[in-house]
Amino acid sequence: MEIITGYFEIYDLTMAIQFSLNTGPVEKVLKTLGVDYEPSSQLLEFRETLLKDEEWSTRMYITFMNELGVMAPILFPIRQKLQDGMQVTIEESLNVTEEGIELIRDRFIQVFADRRLKISHDELNRMISEEPQKVSKAIEAIGGVSPDTVWFVHQLLFFPKTAMDFLSSKTMKILNYYEGSGLRDLNTRLVKGYIESSSSQKIKDAFSNYLDYYDIVLDETKPVYITLQNSVPHTNSGLMTYPTFHLLIMGLEEVTEDFSGRIPQEVRLRSLLKVLSDETRFKILKRLSKEPALQKDLVEFTGLAKSTISYHMGLLFKSSLIDVDPFSSIICVRKETVRRAAADIRNLLNLRDMK
Secondary structure, three states, X not given: OOEEEEEEHHXXXXXXXXXXXXXHHXXXXXXXXXXXXXXXXXXXXXXXXXXXXXXXXXXXXXXXXHHOHHHHHHHOOOOOOOOOOEEEOHHHHHOOOHHXXXXXXXHHHHHHXXXXXXXXXXXXXXXXXXXXXXXXXXXXXXXXXXXXXXXXXXXXXXXXXXXXXXXXXXXXXXXXXXXXXXXXXXXXXXXXXXXXXXXXXXXXXXXXXXXXXXXXXXXXXXXXXXXXXXXXXXXXOOOEEOOOOEEEEEEHHHHHHHOOOOOOHHHHHXXXXXXXXXXXXXXXXXXXXXXXXXXXXXXXXXXXXXXXHHHHHHHHHHOOOEEEOOOOOOEEEOHHHHHHHHHHHHHHOOOOOOO
16 A cells, blocks of 8 residues: 655644634543643634634635535645655645646535535536536535535535635635744644654554554555644544545644554553443434434534534544544444454453353
């Protein structure tokens, strides 16, 4: 399996935006799991500046970047052949020609049709040309996203240049906040310093330990791209699979600490049982075992606030008890993890021969 590591700076910015909009749940998840995490002063300054900006276009931008972060490889494509150790700046990611805009739109249609609308690429193209109202209704019916994200998807499908101009101008505005807070300098200095002073094999070994911990089996016919980020260094994006590649945005301290070695079976099991001991999380798992659901369905089911559900989802995801499809936002139980936990209990307590 081909594994390519590097630093695609746009993902550090998207992780900073996601932290800014979900600070409480992120911090609570890490604390519950025993991770000693204090956000950097630069990240907190970036968050404060970002959230103070009440301009409607900025709010729209950060909302759909938070909800459509999984589409970043489509919206911010890399135009050259990827190689180990490659470093791509935000400005390079925004340098898109008119031909590139059409390519972005076509790739977006391909992924969006398959993973969100559950129709073929050709069918969505036909509908855009012949039945635009039907496409608009289908976009509006998507679960788990805000009107801001619906607006951007609509623009990208029907007015791609307008959408990309909006994306570029707002990214540059947020980049000014990123630079002004000192977060850009901090992140690039630490991540580039690590890449330039360490073997890429250390990142690949951490990735292998990540796969083992989450019990993930990959389609090895597709290359894997691992990009580091330092905005929230103990957090990753979850593995994302696209038509031609896999992508993982991995925290720098996950590489140097959390997954620097293989996590023992007993440690993994203790963490999982701690997560399962909470009544609310257990109820959510039972609900999901019956059928997959969106986060809003779980809000309705439990009667809890969205932020509280986000916290519980974060813990269940970190423990590999649930999968969240990054394209459809549908949440389901990872039955493999439950089976593995049962086997671990039998092995650790020498119950293998008991009936």
